[in-house]
Structure formats: C-alpha cells, structure tokens
Amino acid sequence: MDRTNLTRPGGEWDALRLDVPESARPSLRLSVAGNRNLVLVDESAADADAPPLLLGEIDPQCYGVDYHCPAPLHSSPAPLRAADARALGSADDRTWYARWAHRMADELAAGGPLYGGAWVLSRDMDRTRLRFPAFAAPTMPTRPGGRIDFNAHTSDYWEILPLRALSPAEHGRVKAYRKQVRDGSLPPVLVWWISVLQTHVVLDGHDRLAASIAEHRVPPLLVLSRPMAYDAYVEGPVGGYEQRMASITAAPDAGANAVRDAGLQLARDLHRLRQGYGPTRAWPLKGGVPAWRSLVARHAPDWAR
Incomplete structure (x- = not known):
C-alpha cells in the first residue's frame, strides 16, 4: 500500500492518501x-455464520435509513497503551495527526474496509464538524437500532454510529482514557464514512469516544473515506470562483485583496476534492433481497421497520 501525505496550500499536513492494491479484499x-x-x-469473525454488524433498509423516498445492529464489532485493534500514546506527543504538535494517520494506516492494512483503489485518512473535512452540544456529546444514532434521517444532515451536522455499545464512564479503560483527554494525549478516534448511510461508523476508539464524552470534550478524529472524482466535482469550485470574480468585477471599489481571496478560496475548494467523502463501494449480496430478509429473520426478528 502506497502512502502520500497531502498538505494544505500553506504546507500544513492535512491528510494521508492510501493507494491500495486492486487485489486487496476488505x-x-x-x-x-x-x-x-x-x-x-x-x-x-471466527464464526462464519456470525450475525452481521448492521442491517439497513433505505425508505422508499430515500429520506433516511432504518437500521439494526445485531452484533458488535470485535475486530478493532488492541487498546492503545498510555505510554505509546504519549510517545507520539499531543495534538498541539503540528505532526501529531500525521503520525497517528500512519499508525492507523498500518492497522487498516491488517484488516478493515480497505479495498483496491485510493482512500484518504483526513483530520479536517467539512463533514467531520460534527454537532457537539454544550456538554460535548456528539449526536449519535441509537443502539441497537434506530433511524438515520438524511434531512437532518447539514454541513455542520453528521452523525457517528458506534459499531458496539459505548462503555460507561466509570469503566476502567474509559477512566484511563479520561486522563489522556485531560492531558491532551488521547489518540484520535478512527471513523469510516459510509456514503449510503451518510454517516460515520467507528472503526477504532469506542472507549476513547466514551472518555471524551465523559470529559465534555470533542474527541480528535481521523476520518477514512474514498476521494471524490475530480471531473464530477470541479464545476462547483470553478463555478463559485467565477461568481466571486463576477461580483468583484461589478464592484468598482473592490481591490487586489478581493481578487487574492477569491483565488485562495478556489485553491482550498480544489484541494478538498482530493481529501475524501466520495461514494463507498458495496458488493451485491448473494441471494439478493430474499437472502437479506433471511438475515433479518435470523438475527433481528424483533426489528420493527
């Protein structure tokens, strides 16, 4: 797996691009x-007949997804030791996110959702500005089942769906992570953007997320997603630039700073195209809808949809 560090126009680290061989199987x-x-x-999972992590049904009008989580995720990496976390520094360090991105890329190479093609691990994307109320708890879908409402999403509000129940605040490991929250050494929570759900799911860091919530803090996040395709999205940034330039031309008192700012905004918008939030690939389920209904009957018979 090849890796490329992506930087912002000013040179600050922004994301890690992963180019995964086509032979990779998630x-x-x-x-x-x-x-x-x-x-x-x-x-x-050791048991080939283990329950699925999630079953979902998109409503006919495509306004949302009803879901049920029959089983928790067990294959996440081993808990991170405090000494290892401290060795990588704190979030105040400009290279801290980059170090963790490379470390988590190692974990993802050993198992996870990666399939062939390009992926991005990013610390700062539009849709990771999750809504954290005053008490710092993110808006999270309920477990084991509930509904993800697409109409409730905005550029400032995107959910995190844990793939297992969060441990209580007084759990031993959560208490240890709470100390790291307070001293600024808590490792990032790794989430995966699934486009059909329009939601992030937690791949690694359920207890770290619980610790951040218990401490009324917004956790550091690294987001795994697929990059967008350039040709499909360039019109948006370029169109926005053209509108800004037309407004500047029509304003007799607009100066060089306005032209400079319009150019910088175009650069930022184009840069975001390689960061992520492209569509997530899905495979056809063998047996189709009858097989899906069979899974529901076996693993979620009481699921009300």
Whole structure:
C-alpha cells in the first residue's frame, strides 16, 4: 500500500492518501440487495455464520435509513497503551495527526474496509464538524437500532454510529482514557464514512469516544473515506470562483485583496476534492433481497421497520 501525505496550500499536513492494491479484499464488507437493503459484515469473525454488524433498509423516498445492529464489532485493534500514546506527543504538535494517520494506516492494512483503489485518512473535512452540544456529546444514532434521517444532515451536522455499545464512564479503560483527554494525549478516534448511510461508523476508539464524552470534550478524529472524482466535482469550485470574480468585477471599489481571496478560496475548494467523502463501494449480496430478509429473520426478528 502506497502512502502520500497531502498538505494544505500553506504546507500544513492535512491528510494521508492510501493507494491500495486492486487485489486487496476488505474484512469489513458492505453489501446491498435490491435498491434499498444493505448489510455490513465482519468477514474476519471466527464464526462464519456470525450475525452481521448492521442491517439497513433505505425508505422508499430515500429520506433516511432504518437500521439494526445485531452484533458488535470485535475486530478493532488492541487498546492503545498510555505510554505509546504519549510517545507520539499531543495534538498541539503540528505532526501529531500525521503520525497517528500512519499508525492507523498500518492497522487498516491488517484488516478493515480497505479495498483496491485510493482512500484518504483526513483530520479536517467539512463533514467531520460534527454537532457537539454544550456538554460535548456528539449526536449519535441509537443502539441497537434506530433511524438515520438524511434531512437532518447539514454541513455542520453528521452523525457517528458506534459499531458496539459505548462503555460507561466509570469503566476502567474509559477512566484511563479520561486522563489522556485531560492531558491532551488521547489518540484520535478512527471513523469510516459510509456514503449510503451518510454517516460515520467507528472503526477504532469506542472507549476513547466514551472518555471524551465523559470529559465534555470533542474527541480528535481521523476520518477514512474514498476521494471524490475530480471531473464530477470541479464545476462547483470553478463555478463559485467565477461568481466571486463576477461580483468583484461589478464592484468598482473592490481591490487586489478581493481578487487574492477569491483565488485562495478556489485553491482550498480544489484541494478538498482530493481529501475524501466520495461514494463507498458495496458488493451485491448473494441471494439478493430474499437472502437479506433471511438475515433479518435470523438475527433481528424483533426489528420493527
């Protein structure tokens, strides 16, 4: 797996691009049946007949997804030791996110959702500005089931779906992580953007997320997603630049600073295209909709949809 550090126009580290060989096969696999049914499975589970991590059904109007989580994620990396976390410094260090991105890329190479093609691990994307109220708890879908409402999403509000229940604030490991929250050494929480859900799911860091919530803090985040395609999205940034320049031309008192700012904004907008939030690939579910219904009957018989 090849890696490329992506930097902002000013040179600050922004994201890590991962170019995964086409031969790679994900252990976390998203499958779809028909136009509305989906299932997320952990193929690394010891039991080949283990329940899926998530079953979902998109409503007919595509306003949201009803979901149920029959089983928790067990294949996340081993808990991070405090000494290892301190060795990588704190979030005040300009290279801290880059160090953790490379470390988490090592973990993802050993197992996770990576399949062939380009991926991005980013610390700062528009949709990671998750809504944290005054008490610092993010808006999270309920477990084991609930609904993700697409109409509730804005550029400032995107959910995090844990793939297992969060431990209580007084759990031993959470208490240890709470100390790291306070001293600024808490490792980032790794989340994966799944486009069909329009939601992030937690791949690594459930207890770290719980510790941040218990301490009323916003956790550091690293977001795994697919990059956008350039040709499909360039019109937006370029169109915005053209509108800004037209406004500047029409304003007789606009100066050089306005032209400079318009150019910088175009550079930022184009830069975001390589960061992520492209569509997530899903595989056809063998057996189609009947197979999906069979999974529901076996693993979520009481799921009310």
